[in-house]
Amino acid sequence: ETGVTQSPTHLIKTRGQQVTLRCSSQSGHNTVSWYQQALGQGPQFIFQYYREEENGRGNFPPRFSGLQFPNYSSELNVNALELDDSALYLCASSVTGGRNEQFFGPGTRLTVL
Amino acid sequence: DAKTTQPNSMESNEEEPVHLPCNHSTISGTDYIHWYRQLPSQGPEYVIHGLTSNVNNRMASLAIAEDRKSSTLILHRATLRDAAVYYCILRGSTNAGGTSYGKLTFGQGTILTVHP
Numbered sequence: 001e002t003g004v005t006q007s008p009t010h011l012i013k014t015r016g017q018q019v020t021l022r023c024s025s026q027s028g029h030n031t032v033s034w035y036q037q038a039l040g041q042g043p044q045f046i047f048q049y050y051r052e053e054e055n056g057r058g059n060f061p062p063r064f065s066g067l068q069f070p071n072y073s074s075e076l077n078v079n080a081l082e083l084d085d086s087a088l089y090l091c092a093s094s095v096t097g098g099r100n101e102q103f104f105g106p107g108t109r110l111t112v113l
Numbered sequence: 114d115a116k117t118t119q120p121n122s123m124e125s126n127e128e129e130p131v132h133l134p135c136n137h138s139t140i141s142g143t144d145y146i147h148w149y150r151q152l153p154s155q156g157p158e159y160v161i162h163g164l165t166s167n168v169n170n171r172m173a174s175l176a177i178a179e180d181r182k183s184s185t186l187i188l189h190r191a192t193l194r195d196a197a198v199y200y201c202i203l204r205g206s207t208n209a210g211g212t213s214y215g216k217l218t219f220g221q222g223t224i225l226t227v228h229p
Contacts, residue, residue: 043157104158
């Protein structure tokens with residue numbers, strides 16, 4: 001069974017640019033959540049997608065958006081990057097809307113200069 | 114979301130048991146207590162969860178107080194690979210629209226150091 005994978009592993013962008021991060025869910029999982037983890041902090045919930053629709057969102061501005069595809073892979077898009085967006089971005093997949101155990105990927109380290 | 118309180122750090126010796134405490138005095142009757150851990154340079158990993166009764170699995174045990182205002186994650190024999198940040202989380206199970214979803218609210222967690 002393949003676990004959750006994320007790409008790229010590392011990414012460097014400059015302020016004002018846009019970025020797309022990708023996640024492949026674990027086989028059979030229909031729910032994906034995205035988290036932002038600043039250095040030394042716990043992960044913060046960005047949003048969740050269930051059956052290709054956003055069904056929960058944390059305290060993040062609209063420039064953070066996402067997509068979930070029919071094969072349950074997912075994208076996180078961030079527009080107009082700011083320095084504070086530098087963080088580890090984690091995706092987690094699960095079944096049945098996320099009430100159960102969530103399986104996390106290794107994350108994408110984004111640096112905004 | 115109900116808040117959890119954990120010690121910032123704890124230390125243990127290899128092969129000894131470790132008891133990681135968590136206080137959650139504002140827990141609601143439907144909140145499950147989840148534990149995740151995050152090893153260095155990895156994403157969080159599910160450890161265990163429970164509602165009222167104590168729970169055991171291959172990784173750890175979860176002891177839940179009778180009033181549910183606190184819980185303890187027990188690693189029976191710590192190994193060097195157990196060195197990680199351990200997060201105690203109360204599951205938020207619904208959003209304002211009533212649709213259930215599985216947001217995890219992470220705190221600072223407890224940094225566990227295991228000495229050889």
